[in-house]
Amino acid sequence: MTDQLAESREAGLQLPPLLLAMCLFAAISVLGVILRPALPIDETRYLTVAWEMRLSGDWLVPHLNGLTYSHKPPLLFWLINLVWLVTGPSEIAARLVAPAFGLASIWATARLAQRLVPASPDIGGRTALVLAGSLGFSIFAGLTMFDALLTLAAVLGVTALTNVPTQARAAWLGFGAALALGALAKGPVILLHLLPVALATPLWAGIGTKQMIKGLALGLLTGLAIVALWLVPALIAGGPEYRHAVLWTQSAGRMVDSFAHQKPFWFFLALAPLLIWPWGWSPTAWRAVRLPGPLPVWIGATFVIFSLISGKQAHYLLPMLPAVAVAFAPALADARLSMRLAAILPASLLLVFGAIMLGFGPQEWHAAAEPLAPMLLGSGLVLLALLLVWRGGPNAACASALIALSLSVLFLGRMSEIYDAGPLARRLAPHEAAGIGLVSRSYAGEFGYAGRLLQPVQLFDRPQDGLDWLARCPARILAMPIAKAPQAMPPSEVMTFRDQTYGLWLSPDPGKQQETEACR
Template sequence: MSDQISQIRRDTLVVPPLALAMLLFAGLSVLGVLLRPAMPIDETRYLTVAWEMRLSGDWLVPHLNGLPYSHKPPLLFWLINLIWLVTGPSEIAARLVAPAFGLASIWATARLARRLVPDAPEIGGHAALVLSGMLGFSFFAGLTMFDAMQVLATVLGVTALTGVATRGRAAWLGWGAALALGALAKGPVILIHLLPVALTTPLWAGIGWRQASKGLALGLLTGLGIVLLWLGPALIAGGSEYRTAVLWTQSAGRMVDSFAHQKPIWFFLAMAPLLIWPWGWSLASWRAARLPGPLAVWTFATFAIFSLISGKQAHYLLPMLPAVAIAFAPALALPRLPLGVAALVPMALALLLGAIILGFGPKEWGVAAQPLAPALLATALALTAALLVWRGGPLAALASSAIILSLSVLFLGRMTEIYDAGSLGHRLAVHDAAGVGLVGGNYAGEFNYAGRLRNPVKLFDAPEAGLAWLAECPARILVMPTARAPQEPAPSDIITFRSQTYGLWLSPDQDQQNNEACK
């Protein structure tokens, strides 16, 4: 009996599972923002769009480098600017907006799990732990992107649909509001996540097809009505090209023969094991998995539809992961293996490395350890993650956090210099008023927010055109990949960004009087 009591005490979590899951994700998100720069090209692009919204005061039509940005709706940019009304244009504050939706998604997933399995009150906390410890969620939901917002919209929409038999019209109105949230966050792609679940409510929610069709129409009209409050004025203000892009190119253009992110039909099948690591790598988790209510439709329909669509990115499946988390939640009740003495190895490695860096040991050790510190610490965290997965149970939820933290730690060294747009952005900011030029056709606003530029970057396809523009006025600067640059004139400086070498050319000294090009 005493052994059983000891085992219970060892396996009992001091912190409730839901609170632990939220603390785990919140801590990881904050550390990620502090340890690594905004990642090009996605995070830097979205920060730039928010920055230009702040500069222009135009909250209807987002802009990127001075041109209308039709790729995404404005909700994330609105929220960042609302935060900036309090904090000013803080990068840390802006980069915490999207992870806040990830945190809310964990709570909403626990709530949905309890509603789907009411006879197992522990299922909510377990589902939250599984979701927060899932590699795909812990990585992508912490980035300044739109997917965490889509996750929350999807979970709220499915939660609303679980009440269609008892709450009727109110439940369908809630589903429509969730559609609007997802559409304002990322566009009509929210229909892929929520429409199949709604269409099959007669199969799992206990209502008739007639009632379902009426409710579906009500929900769609509700969602469309909310979205039109923004979309209607934006289409008028944005002009014909913006209207065409929003209404056609950015949706239909990605479905067949996508203009971006084309991948083979098996792409998501190959990515799924990484997205659901570590839970999907355990046979015991699969044996314990259950698919109550709409989970089967939610997972399989989402996976199948996205596999058939031409444009694919791993994070597109993020709104499906709460369903997987609820399905795998019963696995947390399985027996766990003891950590044993092996757990001391990565812990001892991390402690030893920290002691050396802090000066405990010969001075030569500290000098040698400094450049190796990020890689060694990341290795220690990765070994810890492997041990936590082997251990199983609630502690396995820490494994993905250890992996993501190790990746963030790697950015403390040379990787930060390569991927941080801030260093080059600050160099360009000095020349903002006179003009900043860039040779290359793939610019995605990496430097506008990083340098707090108030004017668009002038883009050139050919080096000759850029150099001619540079020579027209003093105080201008031109950025050009050295691989495309002519031998003369030589750049004034060389800088590396995203593993590519760029040269910086400055305008020659000249008299600005009567120079029409500078006005």
């Protein structure tokens, strides 16, 4: 005990490692929610789906802009609406739901590490610090998406499998429950994360192949039975198009020939250094890497399978990062990596302060410092990054988190002026009783929750169709990118959203038009 306390003082830690890791992630996530708007198109879309679930009271089949939404299962939307039952439709409360599962994933990963390396009593805390300090996890687990829930499901599933040699039946039932959690969070993709680990249990858990097959069948049936409690009623209520989309398009369709996010096979290989920064950039840390139990299969199979799948996004590998954290955790016990917090805190805080001044200070400050900002902050980040790579220890997680915060503030500080859907949505909202029109082929609900709209937005592929619809009734409003608008019809006003200038057209004077059947 005395040795552990001395080691903590030498490392500069004032909190238990697990608690420190969770506090770091919580701080970054909460500040991110407060400092930046919900990002289009993903976060705004999921908030709108949750909002329409609240409006309709239909918890079986999610909807987006009045149409069935088959792209994702409903768990995240359920959880947001449960929170809204207490808080009302608060954006901050809704956007903290997914990060809460990021916190749970840190705790579960620490627990898993302790099970895999029982001889090292501090491995759980060190693993938590590595995970919380990884750039990929600190960014993506704090967003309103499904990957933090999927990460928790993956960690819980692997944890259940570690019990197979001693409590086989309970372990496989727990594995099935984890499959159900992942499936309700993001669909069948949870199988790609957990099935290879389960199939390899004869190799790393020392059980027989027959026992594995029987146990896996029990786990799959358990997971399917839980998911069926939602899926069967939803497929019946959603109709044939929804059934086809859920059962085929959104699973096999994405893997074989992705209709979205197509990337080359080497995409994740190029991205990996950023996801595991700063730990993966240190030769000393690499020498300390250990791969106990299921980690080789978990990391290797996930990376290879997702590289072969057509659709790729950076956050798809988030459920693999807990395994990477366990692998790198022994590096934090290396004496050569020890460093006091005082050595890195001033530089980190200076970066954060500078980013806040540039991102949220008066416009004059931003304009004056803009020519120097990239050079000064870029140099500071590079120097601090090198310091972490070569001398980082347990406190490297602190500095890494501060760097992630400074980057977020620097690049997202002015994001409200570009990516905040609120101003345009609130301008459209007063017209929704008569009708809101939008000329767009890629509307993803950006204005639904942001404007607290109660009715769907009318979508048009061609500008002239939108203008004809506008002219039929009074009090309507039509938005379209200026680049698509006819030059002969100037808009009433213009607004900017996502680096695109939108024009707003209002219906002609009600006294000069006749109400038609379409208005009623």
